[in-house]
Amino acid sequence: MSERRPGRWPVSNPVDLDQAETDEQGAQHLALVAEQARFHVTLGAIRADLEAQPSDVCRRAAVRRWHNAITNIADELGQQLRATG
Secondary structure, rough: OOOOOOOOOOOOOOOOOOHOOOHHHHHHHHHHHHHHHHHHHHHHHHHHHHOOOOHHHHHHHHHHHHHHHHHHHHHHHEEEEEEHH
């Protein structure tokens, strides 16, 4: 039983995380992870706000506020994109 099983320590060839930032594939992976993290943090904040509402009526009003805020941001960014061309 002296043979190391997969997923066990010590790892004979560890990944150099600093090097991962310098190669293109590593940079793409880090960008994807950052995008996913941003999405989940934002969604978590929205969920926490909705869970904090005391009633279903308040929750629906909060949903409308979030929806309107997101729509307004999207419209604003669309106008900026069209203006800069």
